[in-house]
Amino acid sequence: MIKSPLKSKVDSRDGKLAMAHLYVAFIALLVGGLAGLLQVLVRSGKFQLPAGIGYYQILTVHGVVLGLVLTTFFIMGFQLSVVSKTAGTFTGKQRTVGWIGFWIMTIGTIAAAVMILLNKASVLYTFYAPLQAHFIFYLGLTLVVVGSWTVGAAIIMKYAEWRRANPGQQSPLLTFMALVNTLMWIVATIGVAATVLIQLLPWSLGWVDTVNVAVSRTLFWYFGHPLVYFWLLPAYMVWYAIIPKIIGGKIFSDSLARMSFILFLLFSIPVGFHHQLLEPGIDAAWKFLQVVLTFAVVIPSLMTAFSLFASFETFGRSKGAKGLFGWLKKLPWGDARFTVPFIGMVAFIPAGAGGIVNASHQMNQVIHNTIWVTGHFHLTVATAVVLTFFGAAFWLVPHLTGRKLTKKMNKLALIQGSLWAIGMTFMSGAMHAAGLLGAPRRSAFSDYGGSAQAAEWIPYQIAQAVGGSILFIAIILMLYIFINLAFFAPKGEQEFPVGEALHPEEKAPMVFENWKLWLGITVLLILFAYTIPFIDLIQNAPPGSKGFKLW
Incomplete structure (x- = not known):
């Protein structure tokens, strides 16, 4: 196999784009993070927001x-x-496309945030109907999506250029992985x-009086679940292809890594x-089909776990380790x-187990719309993904800025990661426990009333506040490390470690x-899983599905 030589350093012009x-x-x-801290303090019942700030306002800030x-x-x-x-x-053209995408995303972010x-847009992280925001919020989100497509186009252009220059060769593993995640994001x-x-x-502009709420929610969740894998696959990129180099080992299997990413592309969207x-409004048979497809995603997840720990064990054995866990x-x-x-x-182990509960029809009825679901999100994206992003930043930021990760910063980074783990254990653990007791998600303390059941939740809400406070300290420490690096x-x-x-x-295998094959199968799976249900939702929609304005 002919191997393309790796550059020792990312070009400074590309580094500036990435750092932006x-x-x-x-x-x-x-x-x-500040919005999240205020949120858990309010939920504890011991704190009230100042200056007329609304709970659902900071909830939307935190989520979005x-x-x-x-x-x-x-x-x-x-x-x-x-x-x-x-x-x-x-190339200069590819980099320009990347910068255009960055600025489109940034302008959209500012518009939505304002x-x-x-x-005027307290519509929560999910923002689907019947809640309604100011049209500028929706316009801003559109710009964020379009900008991300534009940045993704630069990645696709680079991949295509590499393939033209290296016919018959497999692409570099990390480039392949980045391309899969980009394609999945565009489709989702x-x-x-x-x-x-x-x-x-159009609804927020007053051009139409009603929207089909069921269609709005379905279109959002068509996107909302692969969004989880859009978060997760870059963490998998670090786990598969970068961590082995950091520990001094090897990637267990290049082919297995590529196969797992292809499976995520196929099974992450139609679920x-x-x-x-x-x-209501969705036939149980179609729900069952998508639950089956959801569980199919467990396969590449287990493949990933096997590959990672095989890499760790192979490295340990090469250093003379003995016994089962030596x-x-x-x-x-x-x-x-x-x-x-790490x-x-x-x-991600308990996070994955919680995901199986969420996707199981009978068990989902126990935890549906409880704060258990919020706890699950905080184990997946806010722990597994975010800690991996932090770990990557410890070498990526100094590499791109021409600096070094010092022993002092490394020690602070270890403290930061430990604080994050402790804070999330309190907060996410309390969310899971309170959820099993029926505590609702997306609710302020004042919404609970004075019921005896609500009194059961209070100790868990206080534990969430304790965990959230520790997490905010960890955020401040992470920002200090980032600025230093x-x-x-x-x-x-x-x-820049590449395994x-x-x-x-x-x-x-080539x-x-x-991509014609894999994208074709992806499109067929999506059409199979969604076409008839969408026709049903549109044909059988109740008359006049109006939403609610929040200003």
Whole structure:
């Protein structure tokens, strides 16, 4: 197999583009984290928001800014950097496309954020009908999506250029992974773009009087579940292809990694109905089909877990580890670039188990619309994904800015990761427990009333406040580390770790690069899972599905 040589450093022009995305992401971390802190304090019943700020206003800020803005900007910056590193420097045209996409996303983010802060878009993170926001909010979200497509176009252009220059060769693993995630994101966001442009924007402008609420929710969840994998796959990129290099080992299997990403592309999108199991208007047979497809995603998740721990064990054995778990002692626990993402990996085990509960029809009825679901999100995106992003930032930021991760910053990073784990154990654990007792999600303390059942939830709400406070301290510490690595750390060369396959002679099948095949199967699965249910929702819609204005 002919291997394309890796550059030692990402081109500084590409680095500036990637860092621009990271700057916005970490500003979003501060804003969204503060909103989250206020949110758990209010839920504890011991704090009231000042200056007429509404609970659902800060709830929307927290969800949109962290769930959409932080993740999208970080992921796009990260993917640009790994493609530049492994497939080569972007051309001037490709880089220009990337910058155009960045500015479109940024303008859209500012527009949406202003409407939320003015309390004209307190429509929660999901923002589907019947809640209605100011039209500028929807316009801003549209720009964020279109901008992300434009950044994604730069990645696709670079991949296509590499394939033309290297016919018959498999693409670099990280470039391949970034491309899969980009394609999945583009296909998935068609749903949210459709509901915003066709339904919500005309409705908010007064051009139409009614919207089909069931269609709005279905289009959102067509997007809302693959959004989880859009968050998750960059973390998988770090786990599969970067962590092995950091620990001094090898990627267990290049082919297995590519196959798992293809399976995520196929099975992550046509599964939105498992978020709508208790909603009317959707035939139970179609819900069952999508639940089956949801469980199919467990397969690449288990493949990933096997590959990761196989890489760890292979490395440990090469260092002389003995016994069933002796290899654990050989891992570099003093290196934050490994330890912080590893905490995220461990958190993903109970997070995945909770996801199985959410997608199971009978068990879903126990926890549906309870704060258990919020706890699940905080284990998946806010722990497994975010801690992996933090771990990646510890080497990515200094690499892109020409600085070094010092021993002091590494020690602070270990403390930061530990604080995050402790805070999330309190907060997410309390959310899961309160959810099993029936505590609702998306509710302020004042909404509970004085029932005896509500009194049972109070200790768990206080525990959430304690955990949220610890998490906010961890956010401040993370921002300090980020600023230091971006502007004040000593000048130097920080490694951009890219792992090598354990068996490089085993070439992955070229069928993995056949995008007509994989995108074709994806489209067929989506059409099969959604066409008839959508026809039913439209033909059998109740007359006049009006929503509610919040200003």
